[in-house]
Amino acid sequence: MIVRKSLDDRFTWLTGRKAQDFVLRTKLFEFNLRTTDDVILRDSMGNEGFPLIVLRDEEVLVNFDIHATQSFEWKDSKRPIYTYIPGFNIQTVPPVVRRPLSNFIQARCSSGNAGGIEQYLQLPLTNFEFVVLLCNLILTANEEEPTPAFQWPDGKRAVFVPFHDVDTGGFLKRGERDPLFLVEQKHRIRSTWFVPTAFLGETKERVAFLLKLGNEVGWHGHNHDHRLPFSPFAEQRVNILKNSWLCESDNYPAGMRTPKLLKSNHLFDLLDRNCSRLLYDTSFLQGIVPYDLCTNGRKTKILEIPITVPTDIVVWNALAGIPSARRAEKVLEAQISRTKKLIEVGGVISIVTHPERELSERPELLNVYDQYLSYIKSRPEVGIMTGGELFKYWSKDRTQADSPVLG
Numbered sequence: 285m286i287v288r289k290s291l292d293d294r295f296t297w298l299t300g301r302k303a304q305d306f307v308l309r310t311k312l313f314e315f316n317l318r319t320t321d322d323v324i325l326r327d328s329m330g331n332e333g334f335p336l337i338v339l340r341d342e343e344v345l346v347n348f349d350i351h352a353t354q355s356f357e358w359k360d361s362k363r364p365i366y367t368y369i370p371g372f373n374i375q376t377v378p379p380v381v382r383r384p385l386s387n388f389i390q391a392r393c394s395s396g397n398a399g400g401i402e403q404y405l406q407l408p409l410t411n412f413e414f415v416v417l418l419c420n421l422i423l424t425a426n427e428e429e430p431t432p433a434f435q436w437p438d439g440k441r442a443v444f445v446p447f448h449d450v451d452t453g454g455f456l457k458r459g460e461r462d463p464l465f466l467v468e469q470k471h472r473i474r475s476t477w478f479v480p481t482a483f484l485g486e487t488k489e490r491v492a493f494l495l496k497l498g499n500e501v502g503w504h505g506h507n508h509d510h511r512l513p514f515s516p517f518a519e520q521r522v523n524i525l526k527n528s529w530l531c532e533s534d535n536y537p538a539g540m541r542t543p544k545l546l547k548s549n550h551l552f553d554l555l556d557r558n559c560s561r562l563l564y565d566t567s568f569l570q571g572i573v574p575y576d577l578c579t580n581g582r583k584t585k586i587l588e589i590p591i592t593v594p595t596d597i598v599v600w601n602a603l604a605g606i607p608s609a610r611r612a613e614k615v616l617e618a619q620i621s622r623t624k625k626l627i628e629v630g631g632v633i634s635i636v637t638h639p640e641r642e643l644s645e646r647p648e649l650l651n652v653y654d655q656y657l658s659y660i661k662s663r664p665e666v667g668i669m670t671g672g673e674l675f676k677y678w679s680k681d682r683t684q685a686d687s688p689v690l691g
């Protein structure tokens with residue numbers, strides 16, 4: 285817990301979180317507390333009272349292993365029951381049946397909170413980000429305009445990274461006439477589109493309309509089958525990806541997003557070992573800046589770019605209780621509230637939309653995205669990047685930090 289009340293209040297105002305939310309698995313160092321020391325952060329759990337961060341004569345002493353807080357353990361997704369039906373692929377159910385059903389189930393399962401957006405004011409920080417932000421607050425406490433904890437190109441305060449999941453073949457047929465694509469064109473935004481390999485074909489022809497404008501294309505599984513993370517499907521599909529043009533050198537760096545965010549340590553382990561050019565993923569909702577993805581406790585070369593802004597259809601379904609005219613307003617409000625918080629701390633503003641009629645291409649949600657992009661454009665301190673550009677910036681940054689010799 286943060287001992288000093290003013291700092292505790294400031295941290296909570298900035299991140300929407302309390303120090304007590306974070307459980308750090310780390311090594312504690314031996315420490316002799318002096319009577320003149322000012323304890324800033326102390327353990328409120330196992331070693332109750334143990335001084336974790338201490339201010340001593342203008343120096344900030346951290347009494348635990350900061351690096352250890354970077355390890356990010358995560359559990360495999362539970363395999364959906366329908367994926368056990370032999371030969372059954374949920375994607376072969378026509379969207380007109382599948383989507384309303386899935387939206388209906390999500391709406392039924394929603395907590396029934398009538399439009400509360402408070403949850404979006406809480407940033408999904410990793411343990412490492414918690415430590416970094418807290419140390420930055422302590423070190424910049426006396427600055428009039430505190431330096432943000434994370435640095436972005438051109439002195440921007442935060443970066444906006446728009447992503448899209450293409451779930452069915454319709455988008456590539458509509459091409460330049462696609463309504464979601466046109467909304468981005470209106471705002472002159474380049475973005476990253478994740479497409480299943482089954483829709484892409486052998487050449488880049490079908491996505492030429494995206495690439496010629498500087499957009500990027502990544503992987504969204506092979507055919508959007510929800511069995512992707514599980515054996516033997518993971519092995520088969522990773523092999524297909526490896527042999528597709530997505531993993532050719534001129535598509536560097538290749539990124540991906542798993543269908544329905546279903547994932548397994550096994551899948552990412554295979555991707556890491558077999559697809560040397562698959563370099564980033566966007567399937568996690570935890571974190572506000574990129575981090576190294578670990579599988580089974582092993583660090584991979586895959587950079588995780590977490591999704592930080594709530595997805596339109598998820599908020600839409602969670603608000604099933606309120607009239608649809610108000611619902612769209614609430615979706616936008618939730619997205620902008622989270623975005624403001626991310627700008628304040630200087631994180632990555634990443635959003636996912638779906639070029640599908642039942643999802644982001646409902647007229648109400650197209651309008652939400654249009655207004656959301658207008659908001660982003662109205663904030664000059666926000667830079668706009670594709671997934672590949674963010675990967676290049678972040679990985680170069682880290683190389684420089686790791687090799688002081690180069691500096």
Ligand SMILES: [Zn+2]
Pocket residue numbers: 449450451504508542543544
């Ligand atoms: Zn999808």
